Amino acid sequence: MVYLVVALLVVVIVVLVIKMGSFFGGLPVLNYHKISSGNDADFLTVTTSQLREQFDYLNKKGYTTVFISDVIAHLEQKKPLPRKSVMITLDDGYRDNFTSLYPLLKAYNIKANIFLVAGFIQSPDNRHMDPNPMGEFMHVDEAVAMSKDMVQYGLHTYSHQSYSKLSLAEIETDISKTKERLKELGIPVQPCHAYTFGAYNQKDENKRQAMFELLKRHDIRLAFRVSNWVDKLPLQHSLFVSRIHVSGVFPFWKFKVCVWGFIKVFNRFEKILR
Numbered sequence: 001m002v003y004l005v006v007a008l009l010v011v012v013i014v015v016l017v018i019k020m021g022s023f024f025g026g027l028p029v030l031n032y033h034k035i036s037s038g039n040d041a042d043f044l045t046v047t048t049s050q051l052r053e054q055f056d057y058l059n060k061k062g063y064t065t066v067f068i069s070d071v072i073a074h075l076e077q078k079k080p081l082p083r084k085s086v087m088i089t090l091d092d093g094y095r096d097n098f099t100s101l102y103p104l105l106k107a108y109n110i111k112a113n114i115f116l117v118a119g120f121i122q123s124p125d126n127r128h129m130d131p132n133p134m135g136e137f138m139h140v141d142e143a144v145a146m147s148k149d150m151v152q153y154g155l156h157t158y159s160h161q162s163y164s165k166l167s168l169a170e171i172e173t174d175i176s177k178t179k180e181r182l183k184e185l186g187i188p189v190q191p192c193h194a195y196t197f198g199a200y201n202q203k204d205e206n207k208r209q210a211m212f213e214l215l216k217r218h219d220i221r222l223a224f225r226v227s228n229w230v231d232k233l234p235l236q237h238s239l240f241v242s243r244i245h246v247s248g249v250f251p252f253w254k255f256k257v258c259v260w261g262f263i264k265v266f267n268r269f270e271k272i273l274r
């Protein structure tokens with residue numbers, strides 16, 4: 001009986017490693033939001049001291065960080081990605097991405113991809129606006145400066161609306177408005193989108209398909225959700241690629257589990273054991 005249980009456990013572990021992990025041709029895409037230089041880590045905020053440890057780990061273990069354009073070239077021109085590729089993404093475009101993250105990206109030679117909420121970027125023509133309740137967002141010149149070396153940008157709507165709550169016509173207007181605003185501000189952007197709240201109309205198959213067609217019509221070639229899985233390469237669904245949320249409350253070992261692609265399984269076990 002004991003042998004049977006052990007054998008079953010081994011089979012389950014082997015299947016998990018092959019199917020889900022990043023070990024056999026998976027692309028781990030990590031998702032962050034706010035970066036703090038203080039000690040105020042929370043679900044959406046990772047501190048710079050945590051990041052130093054994480055970036056150091058990625059470098060020491062031989063991971064290569066990739067840009068959105070690398071993944072698109074891999075998808076469309078079959079350009080190979082480095083063997084241990086990892087993608088760093090940040091949502092919303094907080095100002096701390098410039099003040100706290102950018103110096104670390106340069107120090108550790110790490111590439112990052114930031115999904116901007118176009119209407120939140122601070123520019124000379126919107127200085128009159130009230131403070132944003134979500135936090136402080138980057139200035140246009142800061143966004144442009146980062147685009148010169150360590151950062152690429154993608155879309156993340158105009159004012160952080162959920163595409164699951166908008167009609168298709170509203171989504172279409174939002175994409176056009178978002179692209180137009182970024183162009184007006186002179187911020188170079190990749191043909192890539194990250195769904196706000198990770199929502200991609202997953203509960204309505206027809207609307208989801210129609211939205212994908214719409215994204216393609218607007219030349220969006222890659223789009224990200226948050227599912228805490230690692231997708232295998234080549235990507236099967238380029239318009240809802242999995243990302244893993246890296247929480248500031250995770251101990252360091254959990255960050256490693258994120259990179260390996262097993263955080264969802266660990267979180268489930270943890271819930272059961274609690």
Ligand SMILES: [Zn+2]
Nearest residue numbers: 091092196197
């Ligand atoms: Zn967001």
